[in-house]
Amino acid sequence: MLKQKLLQKGKQKLSPQQIKLMKLVQLSTLDFEQRVKQELEENPALEMEEDLLNSISINEEEENLDISENMMDLSEDQNSSNDEINIDEYLSYDEILDFKNNIPNQNHSEKKYIPIISGISFQEYLKNQLHTFRFLNKEDLLISDFIIGNIDENGYIRRPIPSIVDDIFLILGISVTEEKIEKLLSNYIQKLDPIGIGARNLQECILIQLENKKKSTEVFIAKNIIQNNFEFFTKKHYQKLQNKLGITKKKLRKAIYQIEKLNPKPGKIYSENTRNLNHLIPDFTICIVEGNLELSLNNINTPELKISSRYLDMLKSYKYSKKNIKKNDNNTIFFIKQKIDSAKWFVESIKQRQNTLMLTMNAIMDYQKEYFFTGDPYKIKPMILKNISQKIGVGISTVSRVANSKYVNTPYGTFLIKSFFSEKMINKEGKEISSIEIKKLLVESIEKENKKKPLTDEKLSKILKKKGYLVARRTVAKYRNQMKISVSRMRKIL
Known part of the structure; x- marks a missing residue:
């Protein structure tokens, strides 16, 4: 049976300023500097403080100017005029300032922290090699250049050949067959340096590199393993490989050694060297000074901001000359007010962020x-x-934003703040310990294990229990996965 009833629900709605603050809090130091630079470029009512000794507080002249009251006075004096400003419309307009999540400017060339390595791109490097082949006509070169454009930074072509054929027809207007693409790939593109470029998957990448190695028994066995027994190899089923190939353990070990010397991501050799190096800049610094911990926030490259006095003067001039205001001046007043409000909010948000x-x-x-x-x-x-949330009286989401994206420089190294958070566990003595301690012991045990017979999660759990840590096998597996450590079978070597 359907019934109607009244319910009261309390909902929290973030104000535009709170939204802006949350977005600023989660930014790293570099991204925050870019966000400040972007705001300076977009808002003419915001400018850098010339006197760096001044605080970030809003200019005294702006504090004494109550913009809302000025606009109300202006409206009241012109109540009988056709040029009257609609205050309700004005306020509603003021509510919908642009609070979109702006993408930080990625041009870091002006930052002293980030050296720029000049040079050609990875694709250009490949194209320069390709153009040295004499047997390629203009059309083949055009098609080959297009194929190279589909090679990612690791050196792989992830896009299916039929899709590349369609793209070439739509973009270049050239009708080409899949067989032609395959031929250009195998005869030219996959011959480029570094060897292994242009593969569709890891198996093909390794085979290309093995084809270019000096012929030997070990290389022949290695090719057989990758071409016909790739699944056994990836899952490290060495005994099955040995039985199927009919070879000794020594020969299998030598063949696998040939494979392990190869590069699974050949494109990384070049692409990483031509990429801009973003040095890690800590957001906080903790020092020990005279037996006390001292914390500082990194604001080295962040300029101090203030409201533009020119814009404030412009608004004042409209206030003192309200009798002579024309209808077209209303839009100007709205624009000035919006920019001043936005600048004021941004300066206040920076203070709250800090x-x-x-x-x-x-x-x-x-x-x-x-x-x-x-x-x-x-x-x-x-x-x-x-x-931490309960200790300082802020929301858990706020603490999360700080912890997930910020780094702190300590006397012992620079760490992601998130790494200091951990679960609580109880040892045999009933003492609370951190899961970080358990993970450290797991790593130490795995480093000492016999790689020919790696420790299973069950054995690792028993080792921890002997040391006084009651950790179940499932928990060991969870922590191992968090540390991106493979299962015992995948850690095995011959």
């Missing part, structure tokens, strides 16, 4: 002060987002 970051990081530093004093990973206490 306060939020310092408040959150101070709480984390205080919570993990034993570690920051000693640098001993075993001193890291179990800590979750809720612990």
Whole structure:
């Protein structure tokens, strides 16, 4: 039976300024610097503070100017005029300022932290080699150049050949068969340096490299393994390989050694060397000064901002000459007001961002002060987002935004803040320990294992239990996966 009833629900709705603040909080130092630069370019009412000794606070002249009251006065004096400004419309317009998530400017060339390595792109490097072949006519070169354009930074062609055929017809207007593409690939593109370029998958990439190796028994067996027994190889079923190929363990080991010397991502050799190197810039720095921990926020390249006095003067001039205001001036007033409001909000958001970051990081530093004093990973206490959230009185999502994207420079290295958060576990003595401690012990055990008989998750669990850590096999598997460590079978060597 259907019934109607009234319910009251409380909903929280973020204001535009809160949205802007959350977006600024999650930005790293480099991205934040770019965001400030972008705002300076887009908003003429925002400018850099000339006197760097001044604080980021809004210019006193702006603080004394109540823009809303000015506009109300302006409207009241012209109540009988056709040029009257509609305050309701004005306020509604003011509510819908642009708060889209702007993509940071990726041009880092002006930053002193980021050296630029000049040179041609990976595709251009390949095309320069291709154009040295004498037996390719103009059409074949055009098609081959197009194929090279589909090679990714690892050196692979991920796009299916039929799709490339369609693209060539649509973009170049050339009708070409799949057989022609295959021929150009095998006879020319896959001959380019580095060897292995132009493969469709890992199996083909390894075969191309093996074809270019000096002929020997080991290489012949290696080709047989990759061409006909690739699945056994990838799953490290060495005994099955040995039985199927009818070879000794020694010969199998030599063949696999030939494969392991090859490069599974040949394009990385060149593409990584021509890519801009983004040096890691920490957002915070923690130092030990006279036995105390000191925290600082990295603001080296962030300019101090203020509201443009020119725009404030323009708004003042409209206020003092309201009797002579013309109808077309209303749009100008709206524009000035919008830009000043947006600049004011941005400056205020920067101050709130700094306060939020310092408040959150101070709480984390205080919570993990034993570690920051000693640098001993075993001193890291179990800590979750809720612990910090409750301590400083902000939302868990705010703490998460700080932890997931920020780095801190300590006397022991630079770390992602997120790495200091961990689950709580209890050892045999009933003492609370961090999951970071368990992970460290797991890594140590795996490093010491016999690689011919790697430790299973069950055995690792028993080792931890002997050391006083009650960790189930499933938990071992979870932590191992988090650390991106393979299962025992995949860690095995001959």
